Amino acid sequence: MLTNYIKIAWRNLRKQQGFAFINIFGLAIGLACCMLIMLYVLDELSFDRYNANxxxxxxxxxxxxxxxxxxxxxxxxxxxxxxxxxxxxxxxxxxxxxxxxxxxxxxxxxxxxxxxxxxxxxxxxxxxxxxxxxxxxxxxxxxxxxxxxxxxxxxxxxxxxxxxxxxxxxxxxxxxxxxxxxxxxxxxxxxxxxxxxxxxxxxxxxxxxxxxxxxxxxxxxxxxxxxxxxxxxxxxxxxxxxxxxxxxxxxxxxxxxxxxxxxxxxxxxxxxxxxxxxxxxxxSKQQIELAPNGDIQYVYIFSAVALFILIIACINFMNLATARSSNRAKEVGVRKVMGSERQQLVGQFMTESILTTVLAMALAIGIVAVALPGFNSIAAKEISLLQLVSPSLLPIIIILPIVVGLLAGSYPAFFLSSFQPISVLKGRINMSFRTVSLRSGLVVFQFMMSVVLIIGTIIVYRQLTYIQTTSVGFNRDHVLTVNDLYAVGKQAETFKQEVLRLPGVVSGSLSGYLPTPSDRNDNVFFPEGQTNMNKGVSMQNWGVDYDYVKTLGIQLVAGRNFSQQFGSDSSGILLNEVAVKILGFKDPIGKRIWGFNDAEGKTRKTYTVVGVVKNFHYESLRRNIGALALVLSANAGAASFRVISTNLPVLMQQIEAKWKALAPGQPFSFKFMDDSFDEMYRAEQRIGTIALTFAGLAILIACLGLFGLAAFIAEQRTKEIGVRKVLGASVPSLIGLLSRDFLKLVLIAIVIASPIAWYAMNNWLKDFAYKIDIEWWMFALAGLLAVGIALLTVSFQSVKAALMNPVKSLRSE
Incomplete structure (x- = not known):
């Protein structure tokens, strides 16, 4: 019996190749997305589990x-x-x-x-x-x-x-x-x-x-x-x-x-x-991690996306199967007249469904194999295709197509097998209100999830654009940082002066601390004469040189910068606005503060405030700006140069030549500051790209489902369209008639999706101290995109039905 089911299923797939391709391709895309996300999630959950204890x-x-x-x-x-x-x-x-x-x-x-x-x-x-x-x-x-x-x-x-x-x-x-x-x-x-x-x-x-x-x-x-x-x-x-x-x-x-x-x-x-x-x-969301961490929130989000994409693919199968119901109705009627029982028909249709999903799984594995290198590049992973056959995943890969086949094929199987033979052989197929409502509900669910993904992607990219374009309080453009300055020994200042002589180098600074991912140094400062803990301020304490403020384009709001004209600046200090506020200074210039001069707290040093710099972001925009102090120091781990050149490659070769002259055999390592700044948000950029990709695939799969429902509706209303054309209805009015119902479903999906997307993305934005506002136009744009995609999807079937010759559609009457 099973062999016979498989043979008939294979013949039906070959007989309806276009329909079979859409079904298999839609399921394959859904299964491939599910497997890619599953590999990503399992990789994230596997961290540090290699340790025996x-x-x-x-x-x-x-x-x-x-x-x-x-x-x-x-x-x-x-x-x-x-x-x-x-x-x-x-x-x-x-x-x-x-x-x-x-x-x-x-x-x-x-x-x-x-x-x-x-x-x-x-x-x-x-x-x-x-x-x-x-x-x-x-x-x-x-x-x-x-x-x-x-x-x-x-x-x-x-x-x-x-x-x-x-x-x-x-x-x-x-x-x-x-x-x-x-x-x-x-x-x-x-x-x-x-x-x-x-x-x-x-x-x-x-x-x-x-x-x-x-x-x-x-x-x-x-x-x-x-x-x-x-x-x-x-x-x-x-x-x-x-x-x-x-x-x-x-x-x-x-x-x-x-x-x-x-x-x-x-x-x-x-x-x-x-x-x-x-x-x-x-x-862990602590500061000073050994390496950038992941986020359990993204594991939950992507797991949900994988589930929803798979559900959308299953819904497509149901809609496409029921859309072809009239073509299978006579087959069901003949089989019942010849003695087939309903459970046998259910078995036949379920076999077709499982065969379709098995073929889709084979295609999906091929898609994963092709897409995995690109996915690894985007997600910064080293996932291997062999992980699909690991003991933890292989049973899932084997069971998944069977489960999906049973789920996706259950409704069409029971729906098609329920046809009454006398009715279908006379050409009458009654569609209950419940059946139509279920299909409409499934389409609403598909587009609801698609709209949620579209809105999420828009907000992620808006936040990333805000991060990249917002003023951070200093000028990070055209700033070149040369690392490992200790390699030149005591000639760091000589290297700086040699580079400053090159055309296109505007200014330079030696420092161990930069407003990009780098070392940090905390200290506690008190106003002069105070030791009360209430008066203490914990702040970043950075050793810089005279040209640091100028080179990085940091703005002064009071006082002056360090200057070699003032010998007393060896005990001078620059504070940012946050530090001044916490210290309670109304007129900070000339005020004196003290801090510990060593880690043991045995010696102290008193500083005089010579200037106040405007607040600037020296950490990720996820955190509020903290108190900061700049003091003069000869210790330097990196050299920063502001460069303006029309021929940057030549200038880089010249700087490298200066380096090699002072540090032969030492690698020349450099990075531009705006690139270092972007590294802090590399995880969000990866998530945004992954979200955009899966949002596009979810929309593609949902459109296949909408295409199936459009075909079904057009098929059911063929004679109605013929009558309307005979009575004088125009083609545009018929296209509008057929499209109106789909637009209603999409609009309902947008209304349901908007609050869900707002809640999810509002929680995501809470991780940022500085963030965009979620505005109405983001939802409007997502809605317009969804409506436009839906119209493009159904227009083919609507135009095809509206242009059909009414004589052909009415000849059986």
Whole structure:
């Protein structure tokens, strides 16, 4: 029986090739979208699960409210990890990571460096906490000695080729020698941070023991309970209050003479809390992450999009199948007269449906194979097609076409098999109001989801345009940043002056701090004579040179810039408007403030306010502008140049030549500041592109469904149209008659979709401190697009029906 069903189903598909192609293609697009999103979602959910003890590893986060700032850090004080291990038996192990960032690295005896990113200082316990298998060396002893480093297999290949890297020496920053004591496998791509270099924490030149500084990422592994289940992190977190009282309080009292009780009474707070390792990538929104994170919100959104696109594709199948009902009606009538029972007819139609979805699945896999490289590029992923046959996905891939076939084919099967043989053989097919209403409701649902996606895409792109075009308070255009300035040693100023002599270079500055993703430095400042915590201001403290303000186009609103004409500017300070407001200065120029001159808080330095700069965004527009102080400093990690040139490639070659003359063998690394600024919103740009793509595909699939319903209506009203034409109806009036019903459905979809889209996108915009307003025209534009697309879709069937010869449509009467 099943073989017979399949044969008949195959014959019907071959007999109606155009209809079969539309059905298979629509389902294939829906299934391909579903599989791509499924691969994306599963990849996002897989982060850090490669660790053997992932369910017992937690990172400690810091929430601090002080000095007008509400700070949420992914970092903690450096003593926290060792202290927890010493004081609390629930802590089985800890590890601290201190991000070094970019470092110039070369093999001993080489003259040319390679620029290595994301170098990390780590405790020797890093390989005990994280599952990072070694290919050479002893993981337990690899980082227990000073000046040792563990590198990845890829890094070993880059620096040593086919030689054995174990025991070899690498030179960092041209001055520091590190012995390779271990080679690990490359870190998995689905880790919340990745590095090729773990440098021993014993060589980190850091002022240890600072309970009031937050510079280390601290992870702990809790012991399993008696039953083998992980320890309860909520119960363990109750210990942090005692840790703060016992260790943070005394250092706070020593530095500013304030107890923790007074600190809290001044409306300040300090809290630590645990986040599971497997939640970091999607659920952590802290500052100072080791690498950019994802967002669980996008996982939910894309999962819903995948489901809705699949539902839209199934709806199409139903509408297209019922649109062809009159062509199958006589077949059903003859089969029933010949003795076929209804369950046999249902089986036949369900077999056709499942065969269609199986063919669609095969086509969908082909579409995924072709689209995956582009999708990986857009989504910044490394997903392989082989993941479709992984143990977690293969059962879904096998079951999905069967389930979709049953769901999509159920309504047409029961609908077609319900025809009465006498009626259909006489050419009378009655369509109940319930049947028509169901199909109309399905079309409304399709276009409702399409309109939601259109509105969402418009708002995402408007927000991205706002970010890229809004004034950030400084001029980031035409600013070239040259990195790794330490490679030229003491000749940084010489390099700056040499570049300034080139035609097209307007100004230049040396600084370690830029209003783009880069290092940050916090400090606490008090008005002169004050130590009361209520008067303290936590602000960014950036060391700059005399030309920093000029080069970046930062505006002064009061006072003056640093000047070499004033020797006293070595103790001068520039504040932004936020800092002035928090300090309560009505006339800030000449006011004196003091701050700690070292991390230990043993020495202090007093500064005189010489100028006030206009507020500018030095972080993402997701955050409000915080307090900022600029002070003169000779320390510089990067050189910034404002360039205006009609022949930029030649100018870049000239700057590179100056670099190589002062730093032979050192890589010339540069980036334009507007590109660095855009990197902060790369995730939103990717999401916007993905949303636009899937919105377009959802509309395409919905249009196929509308095309099917248009065909169905035109088929049902053939004789009515013939009568109207005989009575004098014009072609335009008939097209309007047939299109009017569809426009009603689309308008209903727009009305339903608008509040849903507003609610969803309003929640998305809450992540931004600076954002656009959701305006009425966005909904109007989405509605016009939906109406225009619907009209284009149904116009073909409407024109075809209106132009039909009435003699042909009425000859059976």
């Amino acid at each position: 992932a369910d017992r590893i937690y990172r400690i986060q810091s929430d601090i409210k002080f000095g007008g700032n509400d700070m949420h850090f992914a970092t903690t004080p450096d003593p926290l990890g060792p202290t927890l291990k010493k004081d609390y038996p629930q802590v089985e192990q800890f590890v601290r990571l201190h991000q070094r960032g970019t470092w110039l690295v070369k093999k001993t005896g080489e003259t040319t460096n390679l620029r290595e990113g994301d170098v990390v200082f780590a405790d020797s316990t890093v390989f005990d906490v994280f599952t990072l298998p070694f290919v050479a060396g002893d993981a337990k002893r690899a980082l227990t000695q000073p000046n040792t480093v563990v590198i990845s297999k890829s890094a070993a290949k880059r620096h040593f080729g086919n030689q054995n890297a174990l025991g070899q020496t690498l030179v960092f920053a041209n001055t520091e020698n590190y012995r390779v004591t271990g080679i690990m496998r490359d870190m998995p791509r689905n880790a919340h941070f990745r590095t090729d270099f773990f440098v021993t924490m014993l060589s980190d030149k850091y002022p240890w023991g600072q309970w009031l500084s937050n510079n280390h990422h601290t992870y702990i592994r809790l012991k399993a309970g008696r039953s083998g289940a992980p320890a309860d992190p909520a119960v363990f977190s109750q210990n942090f209050g005692a840790v703060i009282e016992k260790y943070v309080g005394p250092q706070l009292l020593q530095m500013v003479g304030t107890t923790m009780e007074q600190f809290r009474k001044s409306n300040n707070q300090m809290n630590f809390w645990l986040i599971p390792l497997t939640d970091i990538h999607l659920r």
